[in-house]
Amino acid sequence: MTPVELRASFSLATIFALRMLGLFLILPVFAIEAAKYPGGEDPALIGLAMGMYGLTQALLQFPFGLASDHLGRKRVIVFGLLVFATGSLMAALAPSLTWLAIGRGVQGAGAVSAAVTALLADQTRDEVRTKSMALVGASIGLMFALSLVAAPLLVAHTGLSGLFGLTCGLALLGVVVVLWWVPPEPLKHKDLPRGSLMEVLRIPALLRLNFGVFVMHAVQLAMWMAVPALMVQAGLAREQHWEVYLPAVLASFLIMGGVFPLEKRGYLRAVFLSAVGLIALVQVGFWWVAGGSPTIAALAPLLFVFFCGFNVLEASQPSMASKVAPPHARGAAMGVYNTLQSLGFFAGGAMGGWLMKHVGAQGLFTVCGALMVLWLLVAWPMQAPGAHAPGMVPKAG
Numbered sequence: 208m209t210p211v212e213l214r215a216s217f218s219l220a221t222i223f224a225l226r227m228l229g230l231f232l233i234l235p236v237f238a239i240e241a242a243k244y245p246g247g248e249d250p251a252l253i254g255l256a257m258g259m260y261g262l263t264q265a266l267l268q269f270p271f272g273l274a275s276d277h278l279g280r281k282r283v284i285v286f287g288l289l290v291f292a293t294g295s296l297m298a299a300l301a302p303s304l305t306w307l308a309i310g311r312g313v314q315g316a317g318a319v320s321a322a323v324t325a326l327l328a329d330q331t332r333d334e335v336r337t338k339s340m341a342l343v344g345a346s347i348g349l350m351f352a353l354s355l356v357a358a359p360l361l362v363a364h365t366g367l368s369g370l371f372g373l374t375c376g377l378a379l380l381g382v383v384v385v386l387w388w389v390p391p392e393p394l395k396h397k398d399l400p401r402g403s404l405m406e407v408l409r410i411p412a413l414l415r416l417n418f419g420v421f422v423m424h425a426v427q428l429a430m431w432m433a434v435p436a437l438m439v440q441a442g443l444a445r446e447q448h449w450e451v452y453l454p455a456v457l458a459s460f461l462i463m464g465g466v467f468p469l470e471k472r473g474y475l476r477a478v479f480l481s482a483v484g485l486i487a488l489v490q491v492g493f494w495w496v497a498g499g500s501p502t503i504a505a506l507a508p509l510l511f512v513f514f515c516g517f518n519v520l521e522a523s524q525p526s527m528a529s530k531v532a533p534p535h536a537r538g539a540a541m542g543v544y545n546t547l548q549s550l551g552f553f554a555g556g557a558m559g560g561w562l563m564k565h566v567g568a569q570g571l572f573t574v575c576g577a578l579m580v581l582w583l584l585v586a587w588p589m590q591a592p593g594a595h596a597p598g599m600v601p602k603a604g
Contacts (some may be wrong), residue, residue, distance in 0.1 A: 270544020
């Protein structure tokens with residue numbers, strides 16, 4: 208990477224990390240702490256407050272991405288982070304669960320993921336973009352692991368309102384990073400024709416990637432409706448779950464180092480499809496464990512393999528989408544991509560809860576496995592953008 212590419216990669220990964228740490232810190236403790244608010248006796252309202260973020264994210268990812276094509280990436284990112292900070296402050300000061308849900312909705316309205324991803328694509332060459340996206344994916348995974356450790360400790364001292372206050376501060380720190388660390392954005396996309404929704408919806412390769420990111424995050428969130436309970440059944444208290452999650456996440460990062468040479472040698476398609484297949488096999492493993500007596504010895508390797516596959520896909524999918532998209536419509540394309548990602552979170556939570564209630568953990572993992580197999584079939588005709596391996600056509604088919 209060039210110095211500018213390194214600066215862009217690390218600064219934009221930092222923005223993702225600050226924002227996602229604020230979000231992830233809430234997740235492990237929200238359901239318990241939200242029940243203490245007026246109105247918290249209603250589980251449906253707690254679920255609504257939790258899900259409002261994903262819903263408003265899904266509605267606004269595309270408009271933010273399209274606006275970044277027209278108005279400039281950094282301007283849109285700063286505005287979105289300020290909206291996210293405002294929602295965090297509203298949630299911190301919320302007197303009731305209803306206002307907490309409203310604050311969560313305003314948080315989600317700061318939908319900057321598409322603009323950040325598009326800016327990273329603008330500032331990196333195709334041949335190093337997967338590596339840049341991997342830094343973003345690694346930062347997200349690390350923040351998830353850190354939140355599992357830190358959230359119970361912080362909420363014990365600050366309460367849920369204190370966590371939302373911290374989230375507000377992290378968002379404002381992200382604004383500082385955009386203004387003073389992120390390199391100036393290229394102006395070339397402003398001189399090109401404007402992108403449109405219909406244009407990016409007519410590209411088959413993008414449609415495959417959009418379907419894939421929806422399935423990946425729906426399965427990820429649905430899994431976590433069952434995995435914590437399996438860990439408890441295996442004899443590990445909830446406050447000790449990080450002892451399994453953290454090593455699994457950190458060890459999976461080591462696998463990422465082997466992806467970049469394989470991409471350069473023309474094996475990205477094989478690595479991508481293998482990662483999808485691995486996550487499908489993990490669902491089979493969880494199905495088998497859920498049908499018997501769960502043990503940490505069985506669950507820990509499954510989580511490690513899941514994070515290996517997930518991290519590969521988290522890095523390669525947005526990189527591929529940015530390469531396939533026309534440069535003048537990159538913000539629009541990443542807006543659609545991130546919309547499907549947010550819808551996947553929303554659908555995964557709703558689907559996971561319903562399946563756990565009606566068919567149990569084995570039924571949930573059966574559906575998750577079937578979705579992963581369906582994704583594998585949909586993704587099979589893909590061609591890796593810019594591939595040069597024998598027999599691999601360098602196009603986005």
